[in-house]
């Protein structure tokens with residue numbers, strides 16, 4: 001068994017990182033991010049089993065999941081004899097839309113990945129899918145999420161002679177599968193994920209199987225679809241819609257599904273505990289047309305706006321959304337308070353994510369490159385800006401000033417999520433706690449920082465109400481909401497030794 005079609009660039013991997021540990025990706029050091037270090041995407045995964053044009057369908061699925069990670073993308077296929085692997089920096093459309101690349105990915109089974117690195121850096125060798133040759137044949141693995149004990153396991157595997165090809169936390173899975181003493185690939189896979197802590201949606205491709213798995217409490221999402229009898233796995237339902245596949249069901253928390261020529265089998269290797277999807281999938285990350293657990297992301301976002309309207313109705317002239325992700329909440333708010341909704345900010349969609357080595361002068365332009373005031377809608381008016389979340393306060397402070405410069409007489413700011421006081425360790429790239437505005441200031445301090453006339457956040461129970469619950473069940477929360485509460489649902493093994501996160505202390509990162 002061999003892997004064909006490694007990208008030419010992969011022969012010159014930058015072998016500059018430490019091989020002994022996985023460091024959290026520091027995007028502000030590697031590349032300057034124009035939008036500031038806000039919340040960032042968190043990877044998308046896609047897989048399809050036994051269909052013509054598997055790679056092209058995977059490219060389309062990844063294109064639909066592009067919002068989950070724009071740093072890099074990759075596709076692995078199996079053609080009955082060989083695995084093929086193409087991995088590239090950049091967008092799916094720029095790299096996987098041409099016939100030449102797709103011809104290098106023959107086969108009827110395929111998996112793919114959109115990456116926004118959270119661990120191990122933005123190096124070429126960390127782009128997924130990751131491929132490994134095992135005793136029983138090759139395996140390609142794609143991972144959305146982050147393992148909170150990857151560094152600990154990696155160190156012990158290296159001590160025992162394992163040779164890692166990447167510095168990604170995700171590689172630990174294939175290393176553990178390789179080391180497992182179980183006899184078949186499914187048992188080996190299950191043996192491996194039983195040793196992992198953290199959040200994950202995993203998709204793996206072997207010679208005869210497409211395997212999907214969700215972490216024990218379902219922090220990261222994964223759905224099952226069907227395209228003319230071929231099973232499809234994807235991070236979000238929007239990827240199924242993209243290729244015309246039927247939605248079958250959400251993969252359950254802690255479930256492993258195995259797609260073979262015989263059909264789809266389901267395994268439940270973990271204790272049966274209630275699911276806790278990351279509430280941020282609804283608030284910000286997922287595409288509004290996606291649906292999880294029967295709830296449309298768009299509907300939840302609008303409901304968040306309506307809850308906000310009940311909790312904090314303001315007497316203003318216009319409700320202005322902060323595009324893109326703040327739009328549905330602003331619409332819900334406007335409908336809730338009965339005040340006109342106007343697009344007082346226009347977003348430029350052609351702004352690249354990052355600039356390489358920008359000058360300080362360009363850096364200072366910041367958000368203005370992305371957002372512009374629509375003066376005719378704000379001049380002489382009392383406005384309320386509605387956004388989904390406030391992280392560092394970069395976006396809010398610039399937009400508040402932009403609205404004043406455009407002639408708004410009052411500028412209020414409302415957020416459709418509670419203050420973010422804690423970092424994420426499950427696949428979302430959040431700034432260090434020291435850079436989270438709400439971890440540094442109280443409400444009045446934050447208001448002053450962003451320069452608004454007033455500032456308000458939806459309550460935590462308001463978020464749960466928007467999702468159809470009476471309130472948060474504090475004994476068994478319906479979602480993981482650790483960014484707002486510090487209630488991390490798994491052990492944070494790699495950062496033990498830092499202050500206890502459950503006490504809400506400042507973590508050393």
Ligand SMILES: O=P(O)(O)OC[C@H]1O[C@H](OP(=O)(O)OP(=O)(O)O)[C@H](O)[C@@H]1O
Pocket residue numbers: 035036037038039284322323324325326387388389390391392393394395396
């Ligand atoms: O407080 P900050 O650090 O500025 O971060 C908060 C902003 O970041 C996100 O938007 P982003 O611009 O990343 O993406 P979007 O265009 O999808 O809303 C979020 O929707 C807020 O607008």
Ligand SMILES: NC(=O)CC[C@H](N)C(=O)O
Pocket residue numbers: 041042043044115116117118119120126143144145146147168169170427428429
């Ligand atoms: N954002 C993610 O889900 C990233 C997956 C994995 N931790 C990586 O850094 O590649």
Ligand SMILES: [Mg+2]
Pocket residue numbers: 322323324325326387388395
């Ligand atoms: Mg935004």
